[in-house]
Amino acid sequence: MKVTCLTFNQFQENTYLLYDDTKECVVIDPGCYEKHEQQQLKNYIEQNNLKxxxxxxxxxxxxxxxxxxxVADTYNVPLEIHKDDLQTLRSVPAYAPVYGFPMYQEILPEAYLKEGDTIKFGNTELQVIFAPGHAPGHVVFYNELKKICIGGDVLFQQSIGRTDLPGGDFDTLIQSIKTKLFTLPDEVTVYPGHGPETTIGYEKKYNPFLR
Structure with missing residues (x-):
């Protein structure tokens, strides 16, 4: 499995494309808003012959x-989220213009993810792990074979996700990290929603929020 990161929008959000030799691909957290960002994502997919x-x-x-x-319209794929984050998604149109995204177009999920689900594409499988605290329905995606975790905004290099947004809770986030992420092998690489990748072992040792 290969992991490609494309960084988009004013929040410097990491969008991930995961694919293997079959060329089947999953897109995780597409942050592309501007036309040139959408074209960058599309170009990468076309240049690598991904489906x-x-x-x-x-x-x-x-x-x-x-x-x-x-992504949903271009590639005819339904959106999948955890049900507990539906309200988080539904709230976006109300505040998008304030954050400088007046052309945001809402799309709602057609399927829901839950703890223990297996995401299959090509010859690859991802395990869905429920890790709330930054957001009520936050999940991470773990590939045991390659020891890779797509972690969203739960754990960052020497930092953690913010908990001051609606639905956030500091104690819940810390519990999620300790019981869901820190139980993974130390050599697991975490690809976060912002900033550089890190490893479970490194964060156990150096993360000031989790000592």
Whole structure:
């Protein structure tokens, strides 16, 4: 499995494309809003002969969902989120103009993810892990074979997700990290929603929020 990160919008949000030798691809948290960002995503998919088969959100804050409709419409794939983040998604149109995204187009999920689900594409499988705290319905996606975790805004390099947004809770987030992420092997690479990748072992040792 290959992981490609494209960084979009004013929040410097990491959009991930995961694919394997079959060329089947999942798009996670598309943050592409501007036309040139959408074209960048499209160009990468075309240049690598990828077939988009799933559209997934780790959670539904505005910076992670700006490109949902573009991906869904362009590649004819339904949006999949955790049900507990539906209200988070539904709230986006009300505040999008204030954040400088007046052309945001809403799309609602056609399927829901839950703890323990397996996302299959090509010869690859991702495990869905429920990790709330930053957002009520936050999930992460874990590939055991390659020891890769697409972590959204739960855990960052020497930091954690903010908990001052609606539905956020600091204690819940810390519990999610300790019981859901820190139980993964130390060598697991975490690809976060912002900033550079890190590893579980590194964060156990150096993250000031989790010592």
């Amino acid at each position: 988009v088969v799933r559209l997934l959100n780790t959670h539904c804050h505005i910076d992670h969902v700006l490109g949902n409709k573009f």
